[in-house]
Amino acid sequence: MSTQPTTPVGTGSDRARLAALFREFIDPEYVIEDRETQRVYECDGLSMYCEEPMLVVLPDTIDQAQRVMKICHQYGVPVVARGAGTGLCAGAMPHPDGVVLSMAKFTRILDIDPVARTARLEPGVRNLSISEAAAPFGLYYAPDPSSQIACTIGGNVAENSGGVHCLKYGLTVHNVLRIEILTVEGERVTIGSEALDSAGFDLLALLNGSEGLLGITTEVTVKLLPAPEKAQVVMAAFDSVEDAGNAVSAVISNGIIPGGLEMMDSVAISAAEDFCQAGYPKEANALLLCELDGSVAEVEEQIDTVDRLFRQLKATSTRVSASEAERLLMWKGRKAAFPAVGRVSPDYYCMDGTIPRSQLAHVLVEIEKMSRHYGLRVANVFHAGDGNLHPLILFDANVPGEFEKSEEFGGKILELCVAVGGCITGEHGVGVEKIRQMAVQFDDRELKQFHAVKAAFDPGGTLNPGKGVPMLKHCQEYRSLNPDLEPNDQPVVSNAHDRPAARSSHQAGRP
Numbered sequence: 001m002s003t004q005p006t007t008p009v010g011t012g013s014d015r016a017r018l019a020a021l022f023r024e025f026i027d028p029e030y031v032i033e034d035r036e037t038q039r040v041y042e043c044d045g046l047s048m049y050c051e052e053p054m055l056v057v058l059p060d061t062i063d064q065a066q067r068v069m070k071i072c073h074q075y076g077v078p079v080v081a082r083g084a085g086t087g088l089c090a091g092a093m094p095h096p097d098g099v100v101l102s103m104a105k106f107t108r109i110l111d112i113d114p115v116a117r118t119a120r121l122e123p124g125v126r127n128l129s130i131s132e133a134a135a136p137f138g139l140y141y142a143p144d145p146s147s148q149i150a151c152t153i154g155g156n157v158a159e160n161s162g163g164v165h166c167l168k169y170g171l172t173v174h175n176v177l178r179i180e181i182l183t184v185e186g187e188r189v190t191i192g193s194e195a196l197d198s199a200g201f202d203l204l205a206l207l208n209g210s211e212g213l214l215g216i217t218t219e220v221t222v223k224l225l226p227a228p229e230k231a232q233v234v235m236a237a238f239d240s241v242e243d244a245g246n247a248v249s250a251v252i253s254n255g256i257i258p259g260g261l262e263m264m265d266s267v268a269i270s271a272a273e274d275f276c277q278a279g280y281p282k283e284a285n286a287l288l289l290c291e292l293d294g295s296v297a298e299v300e301e302q303i304d305t306v307d308r309l310f311r312q313l314k315a316t317s318t319r320v321s322a323s324e325a326e327r328l329l330m331w332k333g334r335k336a337a338f339p340a341v342g343r344v345s346p347d348y349y350c351m352d353g354t355i356p357r358s359q360l361a362h363v364l365v366e367i368e369k370m371s372r373h374y375g376l377r378v379a380n381v382f383h384a385g386d387g388n389l390h391p392l393i394l395f396d397a398n399v400p401g402e403f404e405k406s407e408e409f410g411g412k413i414l415e416l417c418v419a420v421g422g423c424i425t426g427e428h429g430v431g432v433e434k435i436r437q438m439a440v441q442f443d444d445r446e447l448k449q450f451h452a453v454k455a456a457f458d459p460g461g462t463l464n465p466g467k468g469v470p471m472l473k474h475c476q477e478y479r480s481l482n483p484d485l486e487p488n489d490q491p492v493v494s495n496a497h498d499r500p501a502a503r504s505s506h507q508a509g510r511p
Helices: 013-023 035-041 062-075 127-137 153-159 241-253 266-276 296-312 324-335 337-341 357-374 402-419 435-441 444-457 472-481
Strands: 055-057 079-082 099-102 109-113 118-121 176-182 188-192 216-223 230-238 260-265 286-294 315-320 347-350 378-382 391-395
Touching (some): 013 055, 035 055, 062 099, 079 216, 118 127, 153 216, 230 296, 230 324, 241 260, 241 357, 260 266, 260 324, 266 324, 266 337, 286 296, 286 324, 324 337, 337 391, 391 402, 402 435
Antiparallel strands (some): 109 118, 230 286, 347 391, 378 391
């Protein structure tokens, strides 16, 4: 890789100078420098954190994107890559002195190989479009975030997205074979291959979930799976979230790996049912949706086992989907739960942490205690099978201090996740939102290693600066306010800028 840039750029006239350079090879309409047009790029799905960029560019070709990267590297200009903007950690929030590189025009499905069961895609291809294109071959793409109708495969790679079916079929990292990226200098590099292994360093897992800190994704090759012969859902109602949490652990401990195993609490159940009329029992305090898929014989056997297991573990009622239409309706309520909650609260703050399944009941009880302490309601909708929590903290941004209280509450939930053996993110990423909690999960030595990896790919620190890995001085400040945390190493130099102040606004994102 080349050395750090030598021609620094400031602000003011530099915007016009850069815009003029970009307009030499990009349609001037797609080099955006006026503030009003830029406003739609100021945040991702976590709209409480906003920032205006210096410039936004939307190239048509990889060659154009390369030239953008080379120019930005030459002048030391930060670059933030952006897909559909559905992320939920402020990972695509612009840098005030930087360029937003939108990959929204790269929407082609380049190839589907039904024999090898692979699809080669540009980064702007929507997640759902992959399965739609593969369906005629009896194939589909397994990772399915609830935002799959809008989110893009490039963004899925950046955040290592999951979804309802990640319990059985894995996250994005488990379903990607090859990634092509642009380095900070604008070089094209291929990571991975369509073979079972490839020469060189094994960097594929490093790039998945790297949040735009190491390179710009320009092409992705994913695995496709055969559509299962049959899929059915068992819906079970419980009087308490503790009983439902214990039932989740029991399913897995009985050797059954469902296609999906989701939980909703009473607030989410009521909101989703009013919104979708999915047939959810509104009197329940917790609801499990357990999907079994595979061969007809396998599904029939497992459905009976799970139904019987739920009844033994205090389910007040169970129902098995009797048709494909009914199965899809059950999932419609779950996938629409987040916008449904938006109808019952002026604002909500969506969290994302992961815990061991054995801790589900305990953590849900503790979240309820915190809810009473902060005086804020919580709606729980999450991937129960793999312990990926998505508590929605309900608040009103028009009440002074309520968002700040919600943010503090959310941070305590993430710290609880770490305390019980989990981590601060399952699929949303760290971005700006969770950067303070990085000091809870990792010690200074580990953070120093993260900075070393970042420096190997991006010596100047201009790729999505200020995200993912905190400056160590901020970790030390955080620890000074949290004396139970112990620093372990020497300070680390970082190019990250300070975390901006949050701006309250309604959030309608979905995990």
